[in-house]
Amino acid sequence: MGAYPRGLAGRAGGAIAIGARTFTALTFVALTCAALTLAASAALAQQEAPRPGAPAGDAAALAAANARIAVWDIPQVDLLPDDAEGRLVRYGRSVLEATARHIGPDAPDPAMRFAGNNLACVNCHLNAGRKKFGLPLVGASTDYPQYSARSGGMASLEDRLDNCMTRSMNGRPMPRDAGPMRALVAYLRILSTALPKDARIEGAGAGAIPGLDRPADPTRGALVYAQNCVFCHRADGRGLARNAVVASFGYGVPPLWGPDSFNDGAGMNRLVTIANFVHDNMPNGTDWTMPVLVPEDAWDVAAYVVSQPRPARAAFEADFPNLLEKPVDTPYGPYADSFPAEQHKYGPFGPIRTEIARLKAVKGTVPNPYAR
Ligand code: HEC
Numbered sequence: 059m060g061a062y063p064r065g066l067a068g069r070a071g072g073a074i075a076i077g078a079r080t081f082t083a084l085t086f087v088a089l090t091c092a093a094l095t096l097a098a099s100a101a102l103a104q105q106e107a108p109r110p111g112a113p114a115g116d117a118a119a120l121a122a123a124n125a126r127i128a129v130w131d132i133p134q135v136d137l138l139p140d141d142a143e144g145r146l147v148r149y150g151r152s153v154l155e156a157t158a159r160h161i162g163p164d165a166p167d168p169a170m171r172f173a174g175n176n177l178a179c180v181n182c183h184l185n186a187g188r189k190k191f192g193l194p195l196v197g198a199s200t201d202y203p204q205y206s207a208r209s210g211g212m213a214s215l216e217d218r219l220d221n222c223m224t225r226s227m228n229g230r231p232m233p234r235d236a237g238p239m240r241a242l243v244a245y246l247r248i249l250s251t252a253l254p255k256d257a258r259i260e261g262a263g264a265g266a267i268p269g270l271d272r273p274a275d276p277t278r279g280a281l282v283y284a285q286n287c288v289f290c291h292r293a294d295g296r297g298l299a300r301n302a303v304v305a306s307f308g309y310g311v312p313p314l315w316g317p318d319s320f321n322d323g324a325g326m327n328r329l330v331t332i333a334n335f336v337h338d339n340m341p342n343g344t345d346w347t348m349p350v351l352v353p354e355d356a357w358d359v360a361a362y363v364v365s366q367p368r369p370a371r372a373a374f375e376a377d378f379p380n381l382l383e384k385p386v387d388t389p390y391g392p393y394a395d396s397f398p399a400e401q402h403k404y405g406p407f408g409p410i411r412t413e414i415a416r417l418k419a420v421k422g423t424v425p426n427p428y429a430r
Pocket residue numbers: 154157177178179180181182183193194195197198201215218219222223226227242262263264320324325326331
């Protein structure tokens with residue numbers, strides 16, 4: 059990976075200054091981000107290593123394999139015809155946005171209570187799954203079925219969605235023919251309209267800020283939290299419910315920890331994921347072209363959030379049958395290497411990545427003793 063290409067915020071805040079800006083800056087972000095998104099084209103696009111399997115030496119094939127779709131041509135859901143398909147897609151978007159109302163623990167229909175918390179999918183998959191580096195879901199339906207390192211087998215789109223159901227939503231899997239499942243899948247397909255199989259989009263995931271060469275520091279992160287997050291997510295991390303009585307109305311500001319948050323097996327509980335997500339999207343309204351936090355503050359505030367209590371999910375030692383495929387920041391063991399669990403949680407990750415690469419070269423695989 060080359061030099062950090064998105065230095066709009068830079069490190070101007072200095073090594074230890076807390077990167078706070080006022081909410082006036084957010085208004086500016088809102089007004090300018092549309093223009094910036096257009097301006098920030100290839101020059102700002104993140105660099106990535108060539109895709110494995112791309113034929114070496116064939117420059118054209120390599121370029122094609124690495125081409126990313128920058129402009130997302132997504133049909134307007136509200137303009138779909140009022141037929142069975144159009145209604146299913148609109149229902150799916152509603153499940154994504156008002157998740158707790160449809161499938162939360164207090165959903166009106168008890169048979170539909172699949173989620174274990176009152177979060178909405180869109181609390182993480184921002185702008186109904188259409189925000190660059192806001193965990194977009196554009197292209198997702200073209201990627202499945204796909205090999206899953208977590209299960210060691212093939213996973214369908216429904217299987218992947220159930221991973222968010224059992225971890226991010228702290229709930230249980232949905233039957234494949236349940237209405238909300240079919241509707242979510244129909245909506246995800248619409249997001250991938252006209253995209254080729256295995257489409258690669260620009261802005262996938264949550265980004266890739268440069269790593270730290272020290273462990274991320276929850277104590278320093280608490281200061282970042284007090285200056286940049288507490289106003290919305292509250293001192294107790296529980297966010298703001300839309301309605302004090304009806305929990306299924308979900309959140310105006312979602313919780314970051316506590317009993318109604320994502321559980322400890324969720325992707326958002328991994329430091330690399332949450333640090334990048336926060337850097338590119340928080341305070342809410344921030345766009346990746348104009349981050350508010352400097353990377354160092356994003357790492358530390360992420361460390362503060364993942365050090366807080368949240369629901370525990372039993373028995374995920376069996377995840378990742380080949381331990382060399384386990385993300386370095388997975389906060390639960392077992393691990394292929396001998397770095398302490400603490401370092402897998404807070405970093406620095408560079409030395410772990412080097413060791414994993416060495417083990418891959420020497421051993422190829424390291425079987426998980428707990429794998430079923
Ligand atoms: C607490 C945050 C959070 C919530 C809530 C959440 N997800 Fe996710 N989801 C993630 C993360 C993190 C990933 C991994 C993204 C990546 O690897 O780029 C992910 C990945 C996915 C993927 C795979 C995307 C891909 O391109 O492979 C799908 C599909 C998905 N989520 C659907 C949902 C649905 C549907 C809901 C609501 C029922 C939901 N998620 C709720 C955090 C969340």
